[in-house]
Amino acid sequence: MNKVEELIVKRARELLSSKEVDKVIGWKKGEFYFDPSPAVFTSEEELKDFVYNGFCGANLSKYLVQELKKGGKIAVFLKPCDTYSFNELVKEHRVDKNAVKVIAIECQGKLDIEKIKEKGVSAVTETEENGEEVIVSSLYGSAKFRKEEVLLEKCLTCKSKKFAVADETIVVNEMKETANDRFSGVEELERMSEEERFAFWKGELSKCIRCNACRNVCPACTCVKCVFDNNASGMATKAPADTFEEQMFHIIRAYHVAGRCTDCGECSRVCPQHIPLHLLNRKFIKDINRLYGDFQAGEADEGKNPLIEYTEKDADPTAAVNGEVRHA
């Protein structure tokens, strides 16, 4: 058990035993070491399954929406990037911040099991972070990797290690900021010609099986009734195909979270087909920064997002699309 996990479980136990909170949202041990899943803990006994390891990439803020409806006070453990999503949910009145105790916790970047498997290491039993190195132990021995080889895409371009909100913090080791070039992927695509871009997205989006995982995991997607929930469309969990539906789904999904997306990267993490969905969201973020000034969703829990605001001097669409204008 690592030191951070120890402190987290200890704190969760205190909170539950003192009845300060009714529930704790955290991560629960899965079948394997590398598949912990988000879970709600209501008693001290349940906490024996609590884990916090290198594979706890899941953003817990969205789970508050459902859990708060059932009443009671909740303590939630949030990594730096998750705190932004929390603020955004508070801003949109999806979460009552008075009913939540935010315990901000240390994160040194989370690991991508797919990347580790690609390196030929399976049956992972433990990982240990040692500065810039990760030691992965498995049933068949142990291997050493450089951190950037095995981190999740979202952690490679981590936007910030600052907590946007915190009632308490649990940080043992100092968190180092990542060299942030999160728009490089978008810029690379922008440099391509229209045909190349179209071919790229056609290749990526035709892999989509419409499992809706990207939508379900997204902390910004909290509509009770979603435009895509339409049984008559015959589109739910279909075979991958290259049709209009994929384009439509991904354009609208990205558009619906434009200006509200905190770039937590959960969509790309959960995609079973490995579609780089973050590139869609980041295009919107990049355009908003360019046209309407730098904006980071979730930095504060109040204020207006760029798409529900305007100024009289905003760029005209044609100039905006041609990339001629920039925010003064």
Added chain:
Amino acid sequence: MQEVTEQKKEYVPTIVAFCCNWCSYAGADLAGSSRLTYPANVKIIRVPCSCRVNPMFVLKAFQRGADGVILCGCHPGDCHYVTGNYYTRRRMSLLFSFLNYMGIEKERTRVEWVSAAEGAKFSAVMNDFAKKINELGENKRLQDLRVKEERDE
């Protein structure tokens, strides 16, 4: 024996124009009563304000076979509902830039501000847009083949 003759239809693009009831729709009227022409393949859809146009409408238009989509609204500052077109401006800037990022030709989408007094501008804008779409040809990147088949039958 019946002889099979191939019928080749000449390509005529379909252009959808969302026009604000308070300005460009009246502008289109003025263009008509001033005997100014604009292409017949421009299909005008009247909306109460340019900000009524949901991004989904634009995509739907392409799905149903449009080759170009143009939005016409009041000049910024002149909105009948005071601020509607300011929102349109932001929304469509982002949407069109995004469509271009997905590889859709940027000339296929456009926003123009046309007031009720600008019949001549309306006609000029539509002629110019139709010319551009004619040059680009058929929209193949944002189409729904199922819908196209139904339509062509």
